[in-house]
Structure formats: structure tokens, C-alpha cells
Amino acid sequence: MWSKKTILLILLIPFLTMMPSVEKNLTVSRAVAETREKLNRKLFEAIKMGDAELVEELIEKGADVNARDKNNYTPLLRAVSRGDLKIVKILIEHGADIKAKEKFFGYAPIHIAAMKGYTEIVKLLIKHGADVNVKDKYGDTPLHLAALEGHEDVVKLLIENGADVNALNARRWTPLHKAALTGKVGVARILIENGAKVNVFGRSKETPLHLAVMRKHKKMVLFLVKKGADINAKDIRKRTPLDYARVEDLKKLLQKLGGKRGSEIF
Template sequence: MRLSLTAMLFALCASLAAHAETRTMDNRLHTAARQDDVRTLQQLLAQGAQLDSRDEQGRTALLVATHDNRVAAAKALIEAGADVNAKDNIADSPYLYAGARGLNDILRLTLSHGADLKSTNRYGGTALIPAAERGHVETVQMLIDAGVDVNHLNRLHWTALMEAVVLGDGGPGHVDIVRRLLAAGADRQIADKDGVTALQHARQRGYREMEALLSH
């Protein structure tokens, strides 16, 4: 019995040590991703670091790299098979975050490696909606070309078109986005929860160029 107990304790200690070693490697993987250190990333993966391990915020190494726009690290991780749709504790994924922030190099990589175009953020919006809100013209076009639904409604009952008007600044970038969304089939008749259309919002804000586009 004593030998059996000793063996069990030894196995438990070995298991805990192995777990700690794996955790350390995973932490180093996240650090390497943040530092854009591709060589270290590849070494750690070869040594057994878990590609989609999570930190305390639920972020994978790829999402960490995406947050800091570390393109080389993101590319290495994606090519190694990292999940571009893995969400953290607040429902951000590398694909969704890159789209929302206009990180087009990483967004392009996620789109070519299985990005879920129907996935939504914590507000119930696709990547296209925050991209439109923040005035990322090229990003909006990339997402339109990829096939994201231009008429998807988030929890506020707003489309990308509505957000470009209501949360935009009425400047050239947002006007261009409204133009591109309309050309892609955005429905200008979709109103918000109060029954106010994008055209009415544009008129209330004095956004004349948007008003002209939405009136046709």
C-alpha cells in the first residue's frame, strides 16, 4: 500500500510539473506574439506549446498579436493553424477585432483562413458594422467583397449603414462608406427601433452628402 501511495504521489507531482511547464510555454507563446517574435513562436510550438491556449482574458496568442497589430506573428500563427474565430471573454475574435479596428493585413489573413462571416461581437454585430462606424473605408470594402451581410441588424437594431450615419462624423470617409454600402445592396428603408431611417438621421444631423445618397 505504501509503495502504491508513493507511486501515486510521484505521478501526481510529475503531472503537476508537466502542467506547469506547459502553462509556462503557453505564457511565453503569448509574450512572443505580443512582441512579434516569430522565431520564438515557432520554437515554442515545436516544443509543445498549445497553439490556441488562452490567457486570463480568454485570448489566444493570435488574438494577442491582433490586438497589437503584429502582422508577422499573426501570419505565423495562422499558418500554423490558429483559429481565426476563437473568441475571448468579451466575444472578440482575431477576425472580428481586425475588422472592427481596420487592421487590414491581419483581416486579409483571417479571411483567407476560414473567417466566419456570420460571427458576431458582444453587441450582436458583424465585423462590417463597427468597421462602418469607425470609418474604415478599405476594411468595409474588403468585408463587402468577402460576402458579409450588409443588412445584418445588431442588438440596437442598427445596420452598418445606420451606424455609418448615426455614429459617423459625416465626413468624406463615412460618406464613401455609405456610398459603398448602398452599392452593395444596403437597404436604406431599414429603420431603427424608433422607426427612424438612415435618411432621416442624416437629415437631422445636417449630413447633406449622405442625405443626397440616401434620397435616391
């Protein structure tokens, strides 16, 4: 009759014989992980250099197209930031996640492309399923960002592909608020022609006209009034656009416009 100790040793024999193999597999796994990490670093470097051939070569060797760098950007986010259409195409063809966001602002690739005015990249991202109404951490859509920067071609492209012209961000601002803030009259015209509300209120009851006056954008003020902006609209502080007019000629202009309809002025 075998003792308990003998039985235990017999049961452990298969596991003991496997130990060298397990250790070997762990060593191989670590080596593979280290190799992948090096390839990923080289991939980001190749994108920075704009070397499309090297990017493709590194991917074929095993670089991860959805890796993250120290700033939490993916290769696609980096390539889009650089406006490198060729590398963007390569990454997408190899399975790059077009919806992956960076962590600081919550930008998806289409946010960055829209903000920087990269029309062809925006077009490519939409073709591969990018959401034109995706929101960042502050509720901004790609259209908000394109409107802010005045990229008219991108604004048109986004609207043609279903972007909401009255989308609200965390401050309850629409893309028209953004255009008014920076005085982008061309963008404002496109937005209004496609259904943007002129007398829309933000979280503090500010209208696009309030913002245009605050930023002293005279042409935007004139344009918005022509399109029916309410000169007497009051924000949360009960102030009208006139109350925010700090430049004398703008103040006189608003006083002149006060009580008149846009159609009576122009």
C-alpha cells in the same frame, strides 16, 4: 482458511505497490502543467514584443496556441489586435482557433481585424475559414465594425466574400446605420451600391438619415437624400430627421429638401 483481514490485505497489495508510481506521475503532471503555464505567459509576452522567432520557438517547446490570458484573449486575438500579420500567420499555421472569441464584447479575430482596418489580416482569416457574418455580443458583424470606422477596403473585401450588407445587430441597425452615425460617406456609397437598404428602420424606427442628422454630418445627409432617403420618415417618437436638426444651416437644408426627391435636388 484465511481470515477476512488476510484476504483484504492480499487484495490491496497491488494498489499499495502502485502508490509511489501514482504519486510520481502526479508530480510529473504538475511539473508539466507549470512548465506549460510559464511557456504560455512567455508566448503572450513575445506577441506583445512582436518577436515572431520567439513565438515560433515557444510553440515548438509546447506553448498552447489557444491559451487564454488574464483578459481572456487568446494569442491570436492579441496578435490580431496588434496588427502583426507575421505572428498571426505563425499562430494559424500551428492550429490557433480563428473562431475563438474574447468574453467582454464577444469579438472573434475577424471582428478586431475589421474594426482596426487590417485588410491583409482579414483576408488571411477569411482564407482559413473565418465567418464574415459572425456576430459579437451586441449582434455586430465585422461589416458593422468596419463601416463604423470607415475602413473602405475592408468593407469591400467583406462584401466580396459574402458579408450581409443588411445584417441587423441587437439595435436592429445595419452597417449603413453605423456608417451614417460616423459620417463615413465612402463606406455608405459602397454599401448602397451593393444592395444596402437606405430607408431601413432600427429598433426605435430610426433610419440612417435620422442618425446622420443627429450627428450633424451634412455630407452624409446630402448623400443619403440623393440616394433616396425619406426626409419625412418618423421614428418611434414620431419625429422626422428635421425634428432632430440642431444646427441652423442643417435645419435650413432639410427644410429646403423637404418634399423633394433626391433626383430633384442634385
